[in-house]
Amino acid sequence: MSEGKNGVSRREFIQIAALATAGAALGPSVLDAAEEHARSAKAKTFPQPANSARARVVLVRDKAAVDASGAFNATVLARMLDEAICALAATDKPAEAWGRFFGPKDVAGIKTNVWNFLATPPEVEDILKKRIASCGIPLGSIKVTDRAARTDLAACTALLNVRPVRTHHWAGVGGCIKNYIMFVEDPSAFHPDSCADLGAIWNLPLVKGKTRLNVLLALTPQFYGRGPHSFDPRYVWAYGGMFVSMDPVAVDALGAELLRLKRIESFGEDRPVTSWKHIGLADTRHGIGVSDPKRIDLVKIGWREKMLLA
Amino acid sequence: MRPSAMVLLLVLFLSELQLSAQEAGGAGGSLFPAVLSGWKTDGATRSFGRKNVYDELDGGAEVYLEYGLVSLKVQKYSKPGEPPITFELFEMDGAAGAYGAFTFEQQDEEAGVGQGSEYGGGLLRFWQGRFFGFLQAERETAASREALLALGKAVALRLGPPGKVPTLVRAFPTEGRRPRSLRYVRSPLLLQIVDPKMEGNPLGLPAKCEAACARYGPRGSPERILIARFSDADAAQRGLTGFQTACFPKEAKSAEAIKDESGYSAATSVGPFLVVVSGARDALAAQKRLEEVLHLAEEVGR
Numbered sequence: 237m238s239e240g241k242n243g244v245s246r247r248e249f250i251q252i253a254a255l256a257t258a259g260a261a262l263g264p265s266v267l268d269a270a271e272e273h274a275r276s277a278k279a280k281t282f283p284q285p286a287n288s289a290r291a292r293v294v295l296v297r298d299k300a301a302v303d304a305s306g307a308f309n310a311t312v313l314a315r316m317l318d319e320a321i322c323a324l325a326a327t328d329k330p331a332e333a334w335g336r337f338f339g340p341k342d343v344a345g346i347k348t349n350v351w352n353f354l355a356t357p358p359e360v361e362d363i364l365k366k367r368i369a370s371c372g373i374p375l376g377s378i379k380v381t382d383r384a385a386r387t388d389l390a391a392c393t394a395l396l397n398v399r400p401v402r403t404h405h406w407a408g409v410g411g412c413i414k415n416y417i418m419f420v421e422d423p424s425a426f427h428p429d430s431c432a433d434l435g436a437i438w439n440l441p442l443v444k445g446k447t448r449l450n451v452l453l454a455l456t457p458q459f460y461g462r463g464p465h466s467f468d469p470r471y472v473w474a475y476g477g478m479f480v481s482m483d484p485v486a487v488d489a490l491g492a493e494l495l496r497l498k499r500i501e502s503f504g505e506d507r508p509v510t511s512w513k514h515i516g517l518a519d520t521r522h523g524i525g526v527s528d529p530k531r532i533d534l535v536k537i538g539w540r541e542k543m544l545l546a
Numbered sequence: 547m548r549p550s551a552m553v554l555l556l557v558l559f560l561s562e563l564q565l566s567a568q569e570a571g572g573a574g575g576s577l578f579p580a581v582l583s584g585w586k587t588d589g590a591t592r593s594f595g596r597k598n599v600y601d602e603l604d605g606g607a608e609v610y611l612e613y614g615l616v617s618l619k620v621q622k623y624s625k626p627g628e629p630p631i632t633f634e635l636f637e638m639d640g641a642a643g644a645y646g647a648f649t650f651e652q653q654d655e656e657a658g659v660g661q662g663s664e665y666g667g668g669l670l671r672f673w674q675g676r677f678f679g680f681l682q683a684e685r686e687t688a689a690s691r692e693a694l695l696a697l698g699k700a701v702a703l704r705l706g707p708p709g710k711v712p713t714l715v716r717a718f719p720t721e722g723r724r725p726r727s728l729r730y731v732r733s734p735l736l737l738q739i740v741d742p743k744m745e746g747n748p749l750g751l752p753a754k755c756e757a758a759c760a761r762y763g764p765r766g767s768p769e770r771i772l773i774a775r776f777s778d779a780d781a782a783q784r785g786l787t788g789f790q791t792a793c794f795p796k797e798a799k800s801a802e803a804i805k806d807e808s809g810y811s812a813a814t815s816v817g818p819f820l821v822v823v824s825g826a827r828d829a830l831a832a833q834k835r836l837e838e839v840l841h842l843a844e845e846v847g848r
Binding site for chain 1: 651686
């Protein structure tokens with residue numbers, strides 16, 4: 237987990253979250269105390285992983301997440317998400333872990349991805365919605381959207397960002413950073429120089445400081461794309477994984493590396509693809525997270541075969 | 547034959563022609579067949595220009611804009627029990643753009659459609675004249691493969707005469723060149739995608755330009771040749787100086803091959819052409835490749 241220099245410390249964050257979680261069970265007075273603590277800690281928004289010293293990413297994998305026909309196993313996916321969130325929050329109780337990221341005072345929303353060829357599986361959206369609801373947020377109030385993010389998620393105070401990782405024609409890699417492009421009115425304005433400044437979107441008032449979790453799905457990642465839609469079914473494989481972190485840059489950096497390693501394994505060399513410079517610049521220019529693998533603590537859980545990432 | 551009989555025959559002939567066009571080319575003389583191999587058009591043909599092409603291509607539009615996209619026509623096809631097919635026909639500002647869009651990610655075997663094509667994984671790509679065609683089945687089946695090829699051939703025949711392959715391509719030696727590895731580009735942005743060493747445009751190419759690169763040697767070999775055409779010899783010389791300044795060590799002499807992490811590189815200019823050989827196994831091999839290209843480039847320039 238990152239410690240944002242502009243936010244609260246990890247210790248404070250856990251204290252706030254613990255108070256908020258307790259508040260859900262104990263009533264308004266405790267909740268008020270949690271809020272007061274948050275105010276005193278200048279934590280009106282959750283700690284951002286901005287320019288953090290280090291980032292923590294959990295990679296959870298399960299061979300049974302995807303079957304031979306490409307169908308997803310919802311039971312397995314739910315277990316994977318719970319395991320990942322527990323590892324991220326350093327607890328063995330899923331309810332406690334989820335409660336550290338979402339609380340009853342939140343207006344929560346899920347930014348998903350509906351790209352026709354490789355969308356966020358509805359099974360994953362459903363599990364995440366239920367897990368957020370379990371933190372004391374009415375299920376019906378949790379909006380899940382992609383294209384309408386700019387309007388439907390505008391009022392949210394807590395966002396969960398989820399999408400599959402894939403190569404992208406013009407950004408090199410489509411990951412968690414790029415997933416927020418639907419928060420801007422004119423996405424093509426971010427296309428110059430291979431979408432170099434996608435990280436700037438994360439500093440817009442509409443989203444800044446609101447993202448509690450990033451889930452970069454690597455269940456069936458796409459490691460090479462072709463054609464105007466950048467999709468060739470030959471270059472998708474069942475990896476059965478998910479990267480989970482508070483840091484969108486760190487999950488994307490690892491996702492991009494996974495795709496690169498898969499290209500080398502598959503083609504015997506790395507084929508040129510568009511530079512994914514936006515990931516590095518999201519760190520060095522826009523300060524929204526950590527892109528240097530040396531500063532990313534990767535926690536691996538589950539299936540180890542052909543993991544590729546060392 | 548009496549004049550009235552000739553007019554009658556002409557009318558009958560034209561009616562027959564129109565009927566054939568409607569059967570094969572769809573209502574209103576569309577480029578897209580209304581029915582073929584049991585697949586029928588699903589909805590009307592949709593058209594997009596440079597400004598609204600993003601409405602159809604989510605993230606993929608930029609490549610075609612850089613290749614000089616003028617318009618895009620999209621026709622969907624469906625057949626009960628079979629995956630839907632999408633036919634996208636890109637009209638470019640010239641044959642060079644269509645050829646470039648085809649070479650940009652060429653990798654599969656020739657499919658016999660238009661003047662150059664490939665099929666693989668449920669994708670058919672071809673070019674004909676100033677048009678680049680792309681067909682994709684949602685899922686590959688034996689029937690969808692057959693339909694893609696039939697649709698591609700039917701439309702390619704209606705796209706006019708073949709276009710001219712850019713002369714720059716003739717400057718690439720064929721010996722040792724990996725099949726289907728040549729990439730022809732029209733902008734520095736496209737060049738840096740097909741050759742990551744060109745990130746940041748070290749050649750100083752203008753926004754609209756002509757360049758190509760190709761890979762040599764077996765799979766895994768880093769050897770490649772890049773050729774860029776400038777407006778004149780002076781511009782090419784400036785491009786060479788810029789490249790050597792950005793990519794070669796300061797102490798390197800301009801005419802010698804230098805070693806970097808991918809092997810030996812050498813660069814020079816001849817007339818309006820700038821040539822870069824990289825990833826060669828040794829200095830001699832780099833210089834030999836360079837001489838080969840210079841000889842061919844001089845012929846192209848004549």
